[in-house]
Amino acid sequence: xxxxxxxxxxGRPNVGKSRLFNRLAKRRxxxxxxxxxxxxxxxxxxxxxxYTLLDTGGIGLVVDMDHQKLIGxxxxxxxxxxxxxxxxxxxxxxREGKTSLDEIIAERLRASGKPVQLIVNKVDGPDEEHxxxxxxxxxxxxxxxxxxEHGRGEADVRQVIADYLGPKPIVDESGESxxxxxxxxxGRPNVGKSxxxxxxxxxxxxxxxxxxxxxxDAISLDLDYMRDGGEVWPFKLIDTAGIRHRGKVSHSVEYFxxxxxxxxxxHAEIVLLVLDAEIGVTRADKALAGEVLEQGKCLxxxxxxxDIAVKRxxxxxxxxxxxxxxxxxxxxxxxxxEFFFLPASPIVFVSALTEMNLTILLSAARAVRRTATKQxxxxxxxxxxxRLLAARSxxxxxxxxxxxxxxxxxxxxxxxxxxxxxxxxxxxxPYRRYLEKAFIKEFELNGCPIRFDLxxxxxxxxxxxxxx
Ligand code: GDP
Numbered sequence: 001x002x003x004x005x006x007x008x009x010x011g012r013p014n015v016g017k018s019r020l021f022n023r024l025a026k027r028r029x030x031x032x033x034x035x036x037x038x039x040x041x042x043x044x045x046x047x048x049x050x051y052t053l054l055d056t057g058g059i060g061l062v063v064d065m066d067h068q069k070l071i072g073x074x075x076x077x078x079x080x081x082x083x084x085x086x087x088x089x090x091x092x093x094x095r096e097g098k099t100s101l102d103e104i105i106a107e108r109l110r111a112s113g114k115p116v117q118l119i120v121n122k123v124d125g126p127d128e129e130h131x132x133x134x135x136x137x138x139x140x141x142x143x144x145x146x147x148x149e150h151g152r153g154e155a156d157v158r159q160v161i162a163d164y165l166g167p168k169p170i171v172d173e174s175g176e177s178x179x180x181x182x183x184x185x186x187g188r189p190n191v192g193k194s195x196x197x198x199x200x201x202x203x204x205x206x207x208x209x210x211x212x213x214x215x216x217d218a219i220s221l222d223l224d225y226m227r228d229g230g231e232v233w234p235f236k237l238i239d240t241a242g243i244r245h246r247g248k249v250s251h252s253v254e255y256f257x258x259x260x261x262x263x264x265x266x267h268a269e270i271v272l273l274v275l276d277a278e279i280g281v282t283r284a285d286k287a288l289a290g291e292v293l294e295q296g297k298c299l300x301x302x303x304x305x306x307d308i309a310v311k312r313x314x315x316x317x318x319x320x321x322x323x324x325x326x327x328x329x330x331x332x333x334x335x336x337x338e339f340f341f342l343p344a345s346p347i348v349f350v351s352a353l354t355e356m357n358l359t360i361l362l363s364a365a366r367a368v369r370r371t372a373t374k375q376x377x378x379x380x381x382x383x384x385x386x387r388l389l390a391a392r393s394x395x396x397x398x399x400x401x402x403x404x405x406x407x408x409x410x411x412x413x414x415x416x417x418x419x420x421x422x423x424x425x426x427x428x429x430p431y432r433r434y435l436e437k438a439f440i441k442e443f444e445l446n447g448c449p450i451r452f453d454l455x456x457x458x459x460x461x462x463x464x465x466x467x468x
Pocket of ligand 1: 193
């Protein structure tokens with residue numbers, strides 16, 4: 001069984017890849033893509049809610065291709081297919097017969113070691129099946145004869161793909177709510193971390209059980225938060241060593257050293273970064289937040305000691321604010337400004353002292369985790385990327401425009417988007433941030449860090465150097 005479940009169609013122009021793509025996708029034939037300049041680079045679709053099908057036909061295509069350019073495009077197509085898919089269907093034209101370009105593609109495919117199925121298209125009837133024979137010389141085994149135009153052989157192609165993929169893995173969605181969320185509480189000394197944790201531990205709604213630490217340094221506690229109606233929210237609080245049995249919390253400093261919090265972050269999925277409402281955002285807070293994101297973990301900002309602000313506001317209303325709510329909104333805005341580099345993390349106002357909003361805090365942590373575990377639909381990712389590039393094109397690289405063929409999600413914690421492009425490059429920080437912001441907004445990934453993993457091949461045309 002395979003993880004990736006992505007199939008790519010490769011082959012030279014006009015062999016009928018997009019026809020086959022549309023057949024497998026059960027789409028009406030919209031555009032015939034196998035024409036220079038007509039197509040988008042990579043067409044992708046999800047077939048039978050089971051696997052992703054890619055038509056690589058547009059990669060490297062330009063108008064008026066000469067033979068060298070065709071070779072370059074074919075090479076780039078194969079590179080992409082090998083990187084992006086785990087099974088490749090190599091489509092050839094049975095009418096035209098084997099060409100030198102077919103041989104080049106076949107050679108590259110063989111060298112890649114990826115599983116390949118040869119498909120001989122334009123075999124429209126039984127009397128034409130002999131056309132498949134000569135392609136055996138490509139060294140990729142027997143080809144499946146098909147007619148993408150008429151649907152002949154379609155079932156055979158589906159069978160080949162099904163045989164390769166094996167049964168679809170069952171995703172246990174019911175298990176998600178059972179997941180015990182590894183959560184770390186970090187922050188500078190005296191912001192109220194121990195008070196907060198102790199409040200959790202003493203809360204009647206929480207059932208606490210100590211779990212022997214998985215590492216020498218990180219001791220964790222299982223917390224089950226009981227909701228009205230019997231619902232249970234399971235958490236695993238990381239690195240609470242010593243907190244529980246201490247009557248006093250005055251020595252919390254030693255439990256929250258930088259090294260400890262680094263380790264706690266490492267073992268967590270969700271990190272609650274606690275700030276002191278009286279002090280606001282300090283450089284140390286920003287450094288900690290940066291560390292959390294660097295480690296690819298989700299971040300919730302906790303403004304503790306909000307009781308003090310509430311009390312003060314009630315006693316001496318602050319000029320210019322009609323209500324406490326307005327004041328809080330403004331406070332939140334200023335925190336957000338300081339933390340401009342965060343992935344739109346939730347900001348929760350709490351008081352460990354009065355136990356204000358502790359349920360909301362736990363609920364925010366749960367929401368962020370749900371957000372962090374999504375599998376985003378590839379076509380939507382690609383549509384967004386296309387829109388973003390159109391709205392603000394990335395810098396030219398050595399005279400060539402940065403071009404993206406295809407993007408797909410390859411990871412969670414952090415979200416990783418693999419971006420196949422014409423050049424391997426590093427995104428400049430403002431551009432990366434522009435993309436990140438748009439992704440967070442579009443897919444509502446608040447609190448989740450994002451990485452863009454750029455993959456590009458520098459294609460060398462044989463005559464390229466001479467021309468310079
Ligand atoms: P830690 O170093 O982050 O673990 O901070 P502590 O939990 O030891 O708290 C530092 C100080 O702030 C203690 O004197 C607490 O009593 C106080 N404190 C913690 N949380 C709150 C809160 O929500 N409101 C108020 N008013 N004081 C708090």
